[in-house]
Amino acid sequence: MANTTAVLDRGKVATRRSTSLWGDAWRRLIRNRLAVVGGVVVLTFMLLALLGPIVAPFPYQQQNLTELAANDHRPISPFTAPFWLGTDHLGRDLLSRILDGAQISMTVALVVQAVVLIIGLPVGAAAAWYGGRVDTILMRMTDVVYAFPDLLFIILLNVTLRETWFGHAMDGLLLVFVAIGIVAWVGMARLVRGQLLSLKETEFVEAARAIGVSDFKIVTRHLLPNALGPMIVAVTLGIPGAILAEATLAFIGIGAHAPRASWGKLVADGQQFMVSAPHLVLIPAIFVALALLSFTFLGDGLRDALDPKLKGKQ
Amino acid sequence: MTVTDDRDRAPGSPEVENLPEDITIETEEGRRLAAQLADDKDRHARKLLEVRNLSTQFFTRDGVVHAVDDVSFELDYGETLGLVGESGCGKSVTALSLTRLVANPPGRIVAGEIILDGIDVLKLTSEEMRLLRGKKIGFIFQDPMTSLNPTLTIGFQIAESARQHLKLSRKAADDRAAELLSKVGIPRARDRMGDYPHQFSGGMRQRVMIAIALACDPMLLLADEPTTALDVTIQAQILELIRSLSEEFGTAVILITHDLGIAAGMCNRINVMYAGRIVETGLVDDIFENPRMPYSWGLLNSLPRLDEQKNARLRTIEGLPPDLINPGPECRFSPRCPYVRDICRQQEPDLLPREEKGHLARCHGTEPGGWIQ
């Protein structure tokens, strides 16, 4: 276009203060009310999980039989001291059990995403960087994992391996975490691959190569930091998926060995007292829902904050 | 098919019953418009279009953007008018305002009058506006790649308009669409009716857009940068097509462009816009030979010329257009004007007549007794 006026783009003279990418993202995030609420709830749950055993009024497995007997051997209703959330049919304090369950759910959140990153990141990066056969193998692998319904694979893995030492580790939880992670890493690998492939073609990478920066350094110093935003979003939004998967598994009887119970297991156990003691199912269900909601809101907020282009798409 | 019913439709096609009878008329202006559409007269007023003190604003988080600010102009039947200015000067918003297609929110026409063929457009209900859109005003948009619906056939998209306004049966509308398609220079028009937009090149799609805009033989064609998105070689073809068809149909055209060269070749008159205002208006020759506003000089000067030395630098207008949020009382071009004086910074000049008939400019410096000659 020969006409120079076209160069003068529409709109405003640059008067806004310029800030760093992350500073901008942070301000966009804290302006998003739902995301802030989600973040606060997430932090609270994390804290509860950490301090759970300390602040819990009772050991989670302790059966308070005298009190139970005083209550005609029926689960004690909530909102009375000292059992603020009531007890189950064995006289175990529900609040203490929920605090212990928080530990499981939050560990799921972290361990699964750690597995996802540990496998997905290097595999995706290798596929993008080396291309060719490495890339083909990865893509075929992800095709298979995609074709296999997640939950089926997780169930299968758990059913078959739960009697091994691996299945017994961490009260049976390690197997659950790893199984969920094994299914979920594929998404991360694809994401990293896609991000890096588009970044690989950019000029700053060309420039880095031209001055002889090593492959490893280009990937770690130039490519990954630029792909960080979408990865953070994917990790955050992957967490509710993992919590949901764990809760579902627990519900159908796979996961932590009794007497430990995740929130999903508490819901499943409470189901039989649905009519006589609805608090046993409703209260843990509310915690599950809260955890899922707050991670989802936080993740949506992060996505809007880190990628303004996507704003409004949800 | 020998018998055609007004409402027959092919199986599988979405139901369309947009016959104008469906439109409920509520206002007096709407009744006059409906009566106009029913009679055979082709002129109902002195001028085809009179725009008076039109202001369109966008209500954004950062403030109110005065995109079109107190704009007035006229257009004769069959005339071609150029609306020229750089990006963001309000020329597209002016055109969208004429058909009331400004996205609301955030945009809104806040003041002014638009009299089209004797009808006060701003008094119509949005329902009544539909009688006007497509029928009296055809619109060609800038980007033919995105302005056609990717999931509907070309033939459907052209015929749709004709069925809406001309009460044609499906078959008659298809015939008309095919005729239009060959008129805009698509070879084997009949066969291509069933094609989808992605099967057409950019230039071909713009031809389709022209066919859509002309489907109901409108009195006014709004062409919003119709060639900006196209290859240079295609640009001339499309412009020539718009010119010859508007002559053949007797359609008035408002051509929006940032390219004075294009406007010079196509138009009878030119409005130069800057920062939401018309800053100069006149016949093409007057503007080219005797521009009376430094901004117009800038636009003219930045046209590359063939008689220049090869390595001469392209001339530019220094600086950027002003912020249209809370414009001050000064001449809006004053920060970039090489001839600026104190008065320009204190008071915005009015759009006042110059020597030639119909030539007006908004500049203190070129007013009689001014310092720029």
Add this chain to the structure above:
Amino acid sequence: MVGYIIRRVLWIVPVLFVVSVITFSLMKAAPGGPWSNGKPLSQRAIAQLDHKYGLDKPVIDQYLTWAGNMLRGDMGPSYRYPTRSVNDIVADGVGTTVHLGVMAFLLSVLVGIPLGVVAALRHNGIPDYIATFVSVLGIATPSFVISIFLLVFFSAGLHWFPTHGWRGWERPEAMVLPTIALALFPIAQIARYTRASMLEVTRKDYVRTAHSKGLKERSVVLVHMIRNALIPVVTILGPLLAFLITGSFIIETIFSVPGIGRFYVQSIGQRDYGVIMAMTMMFAVVIAVLNLVVDVLYAYIDPRIHYS
């Protein structure tokens, strides 16, 4: 298109082969074998059982036998129910499961799409808030939690619907809660995607073109917007169909619906490896086929897509 479908079908074969190998290896890796769960058996009894079910042969032979049987449609025996084969079990329950799944799918499409469309057209209006609420509810609440809430309120509390006793159309009131419970998540997802996609389409240039023709608002929406807006929605139908299948495990268990999902969950508890393995393969096939159908549907509604 035909070539594409054929190639896709052929691609399913290696995928299923890998899936079957993984499934089979995991089964063999499981310690103890199928007999270690019930009452302790003598060495001889175990050997006899192993022999009867071919478990004493080399692993490769076992795989080939199993895979060959699967290919012939024989899904093998159930180790828990010596008198019934997996085929019998599937034949008993598959009708019910498909019935529940189809109803939930129809419900989610018929509610989710209009909800998303209306929410986008009345952006920030009351329908939008309703749609957002349903989406949040559906996405943030696992189906077993939804089921239990429904049971607590509508069965235990209001006595509107029975807690169990699915008998198909013979007892329609027993179908209400399971169908809603299974459909809620898909409704939420479809509504969310439809809404986002409609909002995006609203801003498209071709919608402005449609308005510039003077078309009725309703035909702009119906003719020009919805079809375009549904293109991205179709992409999530595949995962949603997979969800309906796996989700039915939970729903069937909670509401005692006599489908194959419930049986699958029971088999997990009983370590009925034959059933788990066979059904996993069957579900993998079903999901692969459904994904293929969705992709073909995708090309049908988006003329720009040409598989070749």
